Amino acid sequence: MITVERISDVCEHLKDIKAVIFDLDDTLYSEKEYVRSGFKAIANELTQVENAEEKLWIAFQSSKSAIDDVLSREGIFSEELKQKCLTVYRLHNPDIHLHKGCKELLEKLRFEGYKLGIITDGRPQGQRAKIEALGLYELVDHIIVTDELGGVEYRKPNKAAYVKMRELLDVAYEEMCYIGDNINKDFTAAKSLGIRSIWFKNTNGLYYYC
Numbered sequence: 001m002i003t004v005e006r007i008s009d010v011c012e013h014l015k016d017i018k019a020v021i022f023d024l025d026d027t028l029y030s031e032k033e034y035v036r037s038g039f040k041a042i043a044n045e046l047t048q049v050e051n052a053e054e055k056l057w058i059a060f061q062s063s064k065s066a067i068d069d070v071l072s073r074e075g076i077f078s079e080e081l082k083q084k085c086l087t088v089y090r091l092h093n094p095d096i097h098l099h100k101g102c103k104e105l106l107e108k109l110r111f112e113g114y115k116l117g118i119i120t121d122g123r124p125q126g127q128r129a130k131i132e133a134l135g136l137y138e139l140v141d142h143i144i145v146t147d148e149l150g151g152v153e154y155r156k157p158n159k160a161a162y163v164k165m166r167e168l169l170d171v172a173y174e175e176m177c178y179i180g181d182n183i184n185k186d187f188t189a190a191k192s193l194g195i196r197s198i199w200f201k202n203t204n205g206l207y208y209y210c
Contacts, residue, residue: 023180157188
């Protein structure tokens, strides 16, 4: 498996490749930016909590369950309010941006004739909102949200999304390259199918442990 520390460096490793498939979260944009966006949306609802966004962020950075922690510390915790906050977080319109150079990379790859796709895990409505906010529908050929294939059991490392993407892009597995940040789950299926893998070593990502 090839490792890159900048997403733009993948171009150097695409010899004999016809289709480039990307993970979404922490590969094309910062998931921490999405978390912060969600906390801002919650804060707009929790008007009774002063500096709610910052308090949620501090709890998150301390590896706490942010909503539970803040609601408890403020003395307003209830299961109903917690679920309301979770719903706001999951359904908000995110204020997020592609990593620097990502749009240019996707445009360059498409111009050079590569077929492009995205395979991403997560709740469909939330993932689709991210995709829309990032303008990715116009930049790639096909997007698969794994839950839409039949539920959470289709999330990576399940092979189904990779098999489906190969069918959609009409290329051989050995002509595909998958790029992701989560070394614990992104590459298992790709490797088993003979798909080339590139690990984006995103040291600022939520799932960077190395």
